[in-house]
Amino acid sequence: MTAERDLSRRRLLGLGAAGLSSLTLSGCGRLDFLADEGAARNLMARANGLTYRIQRALAGNALAPEYAETEIRQGQRPNGSRDPDSPAYLALKAKGFADYRLVVDGLVQRPRAFSLAELHNMPSRTQITRHDCVEGWSCIAKWTGTPLSHLLDQVQVLPAARFVVFHCFDDLGNTRSGPALYYESCDMIDARHPQTIAAYGLNGRALPVANGAPLRIRVERALGYKQAKYVHRIELVDSFARLWGGKGGYWEDRGYDWFAGI
Amino acid sequence: MPLTGSLSPAPRQPGPLVRRHALWTRATHWSWALCIAFLVPSGLQIFNAHPVLYWGQESGFGYDNAVLRIMAVETPAGLRGRTEILGHGFDTTGLLGLSGPAERPQSRGFPAWSTLPSYRDLGTGRVIHFFFAWLLAATLALWFLGSLLNGHLRRDILPRPRDLRALPADIASHARLRFHRAAEYGALQKLSYGAVLGIVLPVIVLTGLTMSPTMNAAWPWLLDLFGGRQSARTLHFVAAFLLLAFLAVHLLMVLLAGPLNELRAMITGWYRTDPPAPAAMKGRDHDR
Known part of the structure; x- marks a missing residue:
């Protein structure tokens, strides 16, 4: 009886170890090839297209949750670029963005350029929303800005336009890789969504440099990397093909999914 | 027989x-x-x-609502992996917070062998x-x-x-x-x-x-x-x-x-x- 029990215990330990080690399927990077641009990754990335279609169908034009003033418990955590150093941006910043112009062009009837004062005099929307970073953290803040749909109405978007591209001042490149200006994009559904704003205010004050001054985009149903900061130009396009890596955004060109709804 | x-x-x-x-x-x-x-x-x-988990709507940066935090911390004994669960801290060097080869350990939540891709x-x-x-x-x-x-x-x-x-x-x-x-x-x-x-x-x-x-x-x-x-x-x-x-x-x-x-x-x-x-x-x- 004792022998039988000892055997069982030894078997238990040995088999347990074998079972646990089989859990580490990914061990030692044997599956790292999945990261390479190729058939396996492309097949898996097609699931993002499914997510896009299903989430669009489920969400329709529904609003992102909005929060109460009492739920703003901290400043908006800045991430990514916090202090762009391109000469054009520094020159504007030195003059308090008095010379700043937001260009809206591309597939539009009447391209326009708006000063900050003009933007401030347009209808505004203020919303307390949750910013969800792709890394996993969230932060609640109050954003004030011009609804993007209002800006689009000013320039009269052509029917051929399928996407809105946001061009930014911040350069994430270096001397070796050359310039890599941040840019982002969204479809016309998000562009016309009532909560999508070109924000110039944060928590009741002017948008700080660390959070994208003088103007950033809020696309409230998408992850943080879609919330382009330091925006100077909004371009209406029918394809991303001629923009940088062709995937519709700085991070998208580096392997992130374009929709960013999850 | x-x-x-x-x-x-x-x-x-x-x-x-x-x-x-x-x-x-x-x-x-x-x-x-x-x-x-x-x-x-x-x-x-x-x-x-x-590698931090929180309780609530958002992540506390100006206040603390973390329930689990995995990090690398500088100690008199050098860089160590540390895991804090509901306020209780543990040295988890080698597994959580700091792992990899002894000559060049990486500061990361879970170790390379457990993630996909490994890097x-x-x-x-x-x-x-x-x-x-x-x-x-x-x-x-x-x-x-x-x-x-x-x-x-x-x-x-x-x-x-x-x-x-x-x-x-x-x-x-x-x-x-x-x-x-x-x-x-x-x-x-x-x-x-x-x-x-x-x-x-x-x-x-x-x-x-x-x-x-x-x-x-x-x-x-x-x-x-x-x-x-x-x-x-x-x-x-x-x-x-x-x-x-x-x-x-x-x-x-x-x-x-x-x-x-x-x-x-x-x-x-x-x-x-x-x-x-x-x-x-x-x-x-x-x-x-």
């Missing part, structure tokens, strides 16, 4: 071969196995992008995770549908009063590593499979969806159900570890109960049961 016979235990009469698992059950079982094998390491890759690549981790998340959700939906239609759910999963009455005896025999190879599931099997398929996996899918800003717009009740996006992220992580705990016990039970027979049953459906009850009872008496 008679001598040998008297020294070695009498050869046990094999029990009847029965058809134990329907094709539906077997196909979904292996689909889950595949999904979990990819979802867990890609999920750890995503977790490593910000830091959040974009690819997300591509893998969402592909297999779809497969997992589809398999779960198919399993529920199929198991409702073919009676698997009612017959084999939902515990009946007599299963609950048999539970203490079943726990006792498992603790002594004595398994009853019957065509039907035992009480512990029903309860554990029911808990995993009926609670843990649905919670994993729903908490995963709660982290989606678009789904928060579509189904705002998800945030109320789980107490906020960051709570949902924490519960997603907890549920994943409950699933891993189940998996460890499940694999152990398979190995102890006879891996070839169990594997054959889950591949072909055919399962060798124990000999009929009287012989089994007799054998047990001899053991005592």
